[in-house]
Amino acid sequence: MLLLQVVILASILSYGCAQIHLRQAQLSVTRGKGKTARIDCEASGIQEFGNAYIHWYRQRPGEAPERILYISSGKPVFDKDSDKNKFNCEKKPDQPISTLTVNEIAPNDGATYYCAYWDRTYGIKYFGSGTKLLVSNIQAKFNSRKIQVLPPSSEQDGKVSYMCLIQNFYPNVIKVTWEDDKKNAEENAVHEEIWDPDANQQSYSISSWLTVDKNSNKNYRCKYQHESKEGSRPIESPDTPVVSQTTEGCINKPENGTTLSTDITDSFMHRTAYLIYIVLLLKSTMYYVIVLFFIYRMQSPIKHRGKKP
The missing domain is CATH 2.60.40.10 (Immunoglobulins)
Structure with a gap:
């Protein structure tokens, strides 16, 4: 009876845990210095999302993740007072989405940002896949x-x-x-x-x-x-x-006045791709031939030793 109860409890726990998912659809967000970035986190399987606690973490390259804030039904609560002007967070009332806003972006804001949900019922914290913020003036x-x-x-x-x-x-x-x-x-x-x-x-x-x-x-x-x-x-x-x-x-016009057709450039790129493709195939074929050669060399002495003088 005790074993049956444990199995039922484990099934309930696994079923409940499997329903919760945090989706960060944005792989990356590229913004220049001084701009603003918005990072979304879409939740599914969380009952009463309006009252749920959503946390946001920042992980800079080579450093451990650090929590920035968390938000429930009211205003966000910051771990550091110095971050109140840098970040903001909100929940959309009509759908289970939490959005982190990064203001006045600076180079040290470049990091991966994760949303998280703490499930008090099962004692589990769920994390999103993360969104990388890149500080660059080059457009994506x-x-x-x-x-x-x-x-x-x-x-x-x-x-x-x-x-x-x-x-x-x-x-x-x-x-x-x-x-x-x-x-x-x-x-x-x-x-x-x-x-x-x-x-x-x-x-x-x-x-x-x-x-x-x-x-x-x-x-x-x-x-x-x-x-x-x-x-x-x-x-x-x-x-x-x-x-x-x-x-x-479609023509590219460099600063020196020389006109270069993009057809030539694309043709070169396509040929390069096929050359890489052919080289990799030849490489794998050479490995195959070398292996067969060594197998033959290993079997030849065995055959010679098996022959009678």
Whole structure:
């Protein structure tokens, strides 16, 4: 009987805990010095959200998180009086959203901000995923025309790989995932590091690989989420020719008066992407050949020793 009661209690606790979720949809917020930033936290599963205690934390790079304030049904309560002019917090009465406002942004305000909810019933504190505040005069950008999802590579050990290449975005806070047509997420993805091909323009790029069975009949999509834009891109057909995805007649005019067509630049970027793709395939093929060679060398002495003189 005691065991049954424990099982029932654990089920109730797990059910109640699983219903609460804090969602911070903004991966990042980019603002210049002296500007104002607003960071949202959407709650679900919290009964009587108007009276619930929502906390806000700040975590600077290399430091532990520190609480800034908490808010219930009235005005926010600050941990430090010096933060009263810097921050403000409110709840929307018509929906379960808490918003943290950062005023007169300074360089040391650059950090990741987390919302949290303390569930007194179960003694658990729930945290959001965090929103990164970047202090920069460069505006956030994302060029959806600079996305390629390349066809599958050559088969190796019954597996094929797809590559999603995303270029020309800022800041470098981005989330890339893979899903099929039924919106089911794929976990067999490898995300490469973000690299900066042009430091002068602060333009970042990222590649993501998905390896699946060659007999998989699913149609995969590369899903991306960025401060400026979010969406997904299907895999390109192997028969689709590689062409520039810029608008015709779009011309860049540098300060020295020389005109450079963006078609040439895009063509160069696309060729570079395919060269990277081919080099990685050749690299994996070389590893495969080397492994076969060593297996052959290891088996050859065994065969010679087995022969009678």
